[in-house]
Amino acid sequence: MTVASDWPVLITRPAGKADQLLASLDEMQLPYLYQPLITTQMVPLSGKAPSLLQQADGIIFVSVSAVSCLQQQVDCRELTAPLYAVGSTTGSLLQKCAGREVLFPQDQRSEGLLALPALQDVAGKHLVVVRGNAGRELIKRGLLERGAKVSYLQSYKRVPLPLDGQSLLDQWRQQQIQCIVVTSNEILQLLFQLISAEGHSWLWSRQWIMVSPRMRDAALELGIPEQCIFLSANANDQALLDSICQLRGSRHV
Structure with a gap:
């Protein structure tokens, strides 16, 4: 229209x-x-990705693309760490892929994710943020301030359309x-x-x-x-x- x-x-x-x-x-x-x-394209996972995911104390997905592009390369049902999503749409897709509970906030922004009770006491924990080629630095910064170790895992990239x-x-x-x-x-x-x-x-x-x-x-x-x-x-x-x-x-x- x-x-x-x-x-x-x-x-x-x-x-x-x-x-x-x-x-x-x-x-x-x-x-x-x-x-x-912009459009999104899947990015092949790095060689360290399997160990990062297996050893994580929590895995955060920032978008639907983060989930779908990881799921194309990893069976999300094999992820054992607690799962988090920034928004309800991302969370619903992740729950479907992983077959288990995913925590996500009502306030579907980085600030809302950081306000989740489960992410308050994270000192000494290793959290993995699945994202694109940039962004969500607020999440990393907020978790680092709480004493967590944070790693990024890129599953896709955003590409400007011509x-x-x-x-x-x-x-x-x-x-x-x-x-x-x-x-x-x-x-x-x-x-x-x-x-x-x-x-x-x-x-x-x-x-x-x-x-x-x-x-x-x-x-x-x-x-x-x-x-x-x-x-x-x-x-x-x-x-x-x-x-x-x-x-x-x-x-x-």
Whole structure:
């Protein structure tokens, strides 16, 4: 759906991670344009991966891609350490793959994961974070401050799609995009890299839905006015849909 009226929203979540949100927008007949900016690719596990997983006192998965790309190379049913996920979607997939309980927070951000009771007393424990090629440093930093040993295990990488920034900007202007939904700092930074400096004034004039105070801080550094930033309760599809509806309501559309 690409209706050019009635306060259309730009959704930038990676392919495969926005299906429920887009279906809900369709069902509610809310106008949007879907344009993913990155995709994910599986990365072969390092030689130390099996021993890291076997010796871990806990394994944290940061995304659906972290689970699916590990599961393609390791049988998650053989993992014996306690399992954690940043969000409910990741947790549900991991529970299906591992066949046992996975702990995940209601607040589906790094801050929410760090608030889990099971991750408070981790001094001396070795925790493995399964992730992509970067990100989630807050999780590592928070656990290190509690005396844990933390190792990263990369199961996938995020790859920017080959896109023409000027063509995208022309399309978004034509579609009269009013609000942009971004769910990671990486996507936010990529938007400003794709669009030339001449187009940044257009980006600054949009409404933005983001998912964490850290993203808001990054947006402010990029020049987005604070009054244009709306923080979603978390990054799951229902919270993003609620934010879109709430922001639309405040615009009296």
